[in-house]
Structure formats: C-alpha cells, structure tokens
C-alpha cells in the first residue's frame with residue numbers, strides 16, 4: 001500500500017528554466033547524518049521525508065563527538081551555532097602516558113574543531129525538522145523499482161515512492177546490504193566502553209587521553225552535567241556476546257539496558273588496575289554505561305546506484321563506519337550530506353546532468369572515506385589492541 005500522505009509525493013516534477021528537476025528525497029535513518037542531510041535538502045528546496053526505525057518514544061543517546069571545522073561550518077549554515085551544541089569550548093587535547101597508575105608524561109596539542117555530544121547534536125537537528133518530515137517507527141526493509149521509480153518497502157508491508165533514496169541507516173545499514181552486499185563488517189577485537197559520570201570526581205577541563213599501556217586507552221572530557229568517558233579494551237567476540245547479550249555484528253551498539261553486570265565488573269576491574277585512582281573512581285561511580293564494538297569494513301568503491309530512473313545513495317556510517325579513534329564518522333556523514341546537497345542543487349537550479357552530478361559527488365567524497373577506513377587499523381595497532 002502506498003502511504004497517501006508522503007510529503008512531496010504529489011508535487012509536480014516540472015522542469016526548471018534550465019531543465020533541472022526537483023527530486024523527491026527519502027532519507028532512511030534519522031540520526032546525525034540523516035537529520036543533517038534532511039535539513040540541508042529542505043533548505044535547498046527539495047521535498048524530503050525521513051524514515052527512522054526507532055519509535056518516537058525510544059530512549060536514545062550517545063557520547064562525545066569531535067567535529068572538525070568543515071562539519072561545524074555546515075551546522076552553522078543550517079542555523080545550529082556552537083553555543084547550542086558545544087559541550088565545552090576547549091580545543092586542547094592532553095595526551096598522557098600512564099605507568100603503574102601514575103601519569104609520567106603529558107603532550108599537548110590543539111584539535112581543529114570542538115566537541116559536542118550525540119545527544120546535544122541530535123536534539124539540535126531533529127527539533128529543526130518541520131512537523132511531519134521525520135517519520136519514526138518506520139523500518140525500511142527493501143528497495144524496489146516500480147513504474148520506473150525507486151520504492152521503499154517497510155516492515156509493516158507499506159511502501160512509498162521517491163526519486164532519490166539516501167540511506168543514512170548506520171553501521172548495520174539495510175541499504176548497504178541491499179546495494180553493496182559483498183562488503184562485510186568485521187569485528188576488530190576490542191570494545192569502546194562508554195559512560196556518563198554525573199559528578200566530576202576529577203577536574204577535567206580539556207579532552208584528556210590516557211595511555212596506560214598496550215591494549216587500553218581511556219578518553220575523558222567534560223560534558224554538561226558531568227564527564228563523558230570511553231575505555232577501549234580488547235575483548236573476544238564470545239566475551240562481547242557474554243557481556244552484551246549478542247555478538248558484535250548483531251549488537252553494533254550496546255545501550256544501557258544491554259550492559260550486564262559481567263560487563264560492568266570487567267570494566268571496573270580494568271579501571272582499578274590501569275587508571276590513576278581519581279579516574280578509576282569516575283568509572284566505578286558511573287551508573288549510565290554503553291558500549292560499541294570496534295568494527296572494520298571492506299573499502300567502499302561507490303556511493304551511488306541507479307534504481308529505474310531514480311537513484312539510491314549510501315552516506316555516513318551506512319557507507320562506511322570508521323573506527324572511533326579516527327574521529328571521522330560523524331564528520332564524514334555531515335560533509336557528505338552537504339556535498340550531496342550541492343550536487344542536487346546544481347541539477348535543480350542550473351540543469352546539471354544528475355547522473356554526472358552524483359558521479360562527481362561520489363568521486364570527491366570516496367577518497368576521504370577510504371583514507372579514514374584505512375587509518376583505523378593503523379591507530380588500533382598503535383594502541384596495541386589489534387593487528388593491521
């Protein structure tokens with residue numbers, strides 16, 4: 001059954017003065033990449049609907065995210081100022097070598113960007129989406145061609161047409177599985193354990209990275225109302241399943257309710273053995289915890305697929321989830337969304353050939369993504385958490 005009230009479905013797709021059209025865009029996934037893409041495309045005049053699998057009432061949240069200047073600038077252009085999303089204005093990163101639970105050396109450097117959190121940014125993005133654009137509780141299961149156009153298929157057996165489908169559906173993307181099925185995700189053998197500490201047992205004013213030795217890294221930074229920390233620890237796939245209830249490929253994010261007592265005890269024991277006492281105490285007193293298994297993926301070679309007379313594209317983690325140490329996942333998604341909007345605008349306003357515009361977008365974006373996918377294992381090897 002076609003949803004009758006898909007925004008934009010009824011719009012005439014008349015040619016503009018220069019021969020361009022105004023494609024109806026369906027974005028799959030309403031997280032950071034999808035919501036940014038939707039806001040940019042709406043501002044450029046395209047009819048957009050965002051289909052998000054999570055129900056409106058589902059509890060969602062995430063930790064610290066470093067955004068570089070290009071991504072911050074994109075957000076600025078859609079009216080999201082740093083005053084709204086920046087957790088703490090410091091650009092300083094302190095890299096501390098730790099031995100026997102004592103800091104023995106500190107290096108300082110500046111980060112070309114600032115830190116936000118997933119929760120701050122997601123709220124800033126989604127509250128700007130006009131009513132009806134975000135359709136929560138819509139899980140996309142397939143894409144097919146009908147009457148020459150892409151149609152999205154949903155878990156409840158409904159479907160909807162579009163001219164361009166933007167898959168921004170994250171690490172375990174349905175779009176990637178459908179469009180580029182040969183590319184596999186692989187567990188890298190270690191986990192980013194995360195926590196939001198409600199109190200500052202230790203005064204942290206900058207982004208602090210502690211390196212206590214092979215196989216472990218601890219990052220901590222101030223966020224509104226406390227501290228955000230990440231502890232990277234090696235962990236077999238079997239142990240991950242034991243700690244979080246499912247294997248890494250299936251549980252690509254462990255939310256607070258997935259974190260077992262075994263996982264808590266494991267993290268607490270490592271913190272007590274490896275971290276200076278105030279940081280160990282921060283971990284021990286943290287009640288809200290999450291985790292993400294670190295994953296690698298086969299290199300992407302394309303981002304665009306024709307579907308009848310329309311198109312489907314992969315962006316953000318749906319295209320390629322990169323290791324968290326690269327600090328590039330959200331940056332990639334936001335930059336790709338902005339560049340996609342440029343390509344579509346050139347078509348709509350000036351009649352640029354759409355296939356060529358999308359091909360140029362893909363060519364310009366792929367190098368950066370490939371570089372970040374390749375950088376992940378190198379950084380992991382430096383930590384001693386994995387082999388290249």
Ligand SMILES: Cc1cc2nc3c(=O)[nH]c(=O)nc-3n(C[C@H](O)[C@H](O)[C@H](O)COP(=O)(O)OP(=O)(O)OC[C@H]3O[C@@H](n4cnc5c(N)ncnc54)[C@H](O)[C@@H]3O)c2cc1C
Nearest residue numbers: 029031032033053066140169170316317324327329330331
């Ligand atoms: C520990 C850690 C630290 C990080 N630090 C940084 C950093 O400093 N800088 C940085 O740039 N990045 C960082 N990242 C990466 C960043 O968090 C991700 O790259 C980013 O959140 C991905 O956003 P996304 O919107 O592409 O995907 P996601 O956030 O995964 O969103 C996908 C969305 O699609 C929805 N969805 C899934 N399947 C379907 C479906 N079938 N139908 C409809 N909807 C669907 C999901 O519910 C979800 O809302 C870090 C990641 C981790 C784990």
